[in-house]
Amino acid sequence: MNSSDWIDTGTACALLGVKPQTLYAYVSRKLVRAQADAADARRSLYARADVETLLQQNHRPRARAEVAEQAIRWGDPVLVTAISEVREGMLWLRGRPVDDCANTLTLEDMAALLWNTETVACPAIDIASTLPDPIGRALEFLAQTVTGASPMQQLTPEEIAREGGRLMSGVTNALLGRNATGPIHLRLGRAWAQEPQGCDDLRRALVLLSDHELNPSTFAVRISASTGTSLPAALLSGLATLSGPRHGGVASVARAALQAALDGNQQAFLTEHADRSPYGFGFGHPLYPAGDPRARHILDRLAPDTPPAVALRTLSRRFGLSPNIDAALATMSMVYGLPDEAAFTIFAVGRLAGWIAHAIEQVESGEIIRPRARYRERS
Helix, strand or coil, X not given: CCHHHEECHHXXXXXXXXXXXXXXXXXXXXXXXXXXXXXXXXXXXEEHHHHHHHHHHHCCCCCHHHHHHHHCCCCCCCCCCCCEEEECCEEEECCEEHHHHHHHCCHHHXXXXXXXXXXXXXXXXXXXXXXCCHHHHHHHHHHHHHCCCCEXXXXXXXXXXHHHHHHHHHHHHHHHCCCCCCCHHHHHHHHCCCCHHHHHHHHHHHHHCCCECECXXXXXXXXXXXXXXXXHHHHHHHHHHHCCCCCCCHHHHHHHHHHHHHCCCHHHHHHHCCCCCHHHHCECCCCCCCCCHHXXXXXXXXXXXXXXXXXXXXXXXXXXXXXXXXXXXXXXXXXXXXXXXXXXXXXXXXXXXXXXXXXXXXXXXXXXXXXXXXXXXXX
C-alpha cells in the first residue's frame, strides 16, 4: 500500500459512522490494519481497503446475538457507568481528566471522589499471614474477611465507605507484608525506601490506576456485586482476575523485556515470547491510538537518560507503538529500584478504589449481570 491507502482516525470513523472506541475494537479483532504515522509516531493510520470492506459488511443486517458477541471484545460499553470513561484520548474520572486528579489527589482523596463520599480513612490493619507471595497474602486476607461480612445491600453508604477504607488498608499491608499505617502512597514509599519525589510519583501512579472503565477485573467485581455478595467477596473476584498474566501481570513481562534490552538480549527475549502481541509487553492500547495519557504522565517525570527509559524507547521503536501504563509502571519501578512485585502492588492497590466504586454502583442499580451464551460445536 502507498501513503494514500492509509487514513487517519477521523476519516476512518467518518466512513464507518462509529466512535473511535469502536474503530480500535475493529483493530484489536484484526478487522482493520493499523500502523504508526511516520510523520508523527503518536498517531495511528488505518488501511482504507479494510475500512471499506468493513463498511460493506456493516451494511448487511446483523442478528442481535452477533452484535452482542462482537461488542464484548473491546467494543462499545456493555454497562452504563458514571465512574469513568475514555473520551477524546483522555481518561475521565467522575468527569475530571485523570492528569488533573494525579496532580492534586491522594489515593484516599480519589476513593472519596469515586465513592461519592466526603472522606475515606484507611485505619491500621494488622496482617498475620506467613505466605511468601504478595498476591497470596492479599487473597488470603480478603478470603478471611469474607467470613461474617454483610451483603452490601444491607449497609448504609457510610458503612460501605468505612468498610472500603479498611479493606484498602488491609490489602495494601498484605501486599507489602508489613503492618504499615498512614497514607497509602507513603506506606509504599517507606516500604521501598523512597525519597519524597519517589513517594510523590507513587501517589500519582496510584491515582492514575484507580479506575479504567470496564476492564476484566472491574467487570468481575461488578458481576460478583450484582449477585448480592459482600464487598470483600467482590474484591476477591477482582484481585483474582487482576492476577492473570494478561492483565495485572503485563507490567512484570514489560519489566523483563526492559531488562533483556538492557542486558543486550532483546531479540532472544522477544523470540522466546513470540506468541505475545506488543500489547502483551505494555505497548499500544486499543483505546488510545495517540498514546496512553497515564503512561505519559508517569514517563514525563522520569529522567529520559536513565537506562530503563532508554530501553523503553528502544522497545517502543521496535514495536512502532507508544508505551502504555504497564510499560510505564515497569520503567518507573526500575528507575526507582523497586522490587519486582512493585508494579503489580501499585496496580492492585490503586485499582481497589475503582473496584469499590463499581461495586457500589452495581448494587445501587439493583440489576444482576447475566449475559446469554450462543452454542457452537467444537471443530
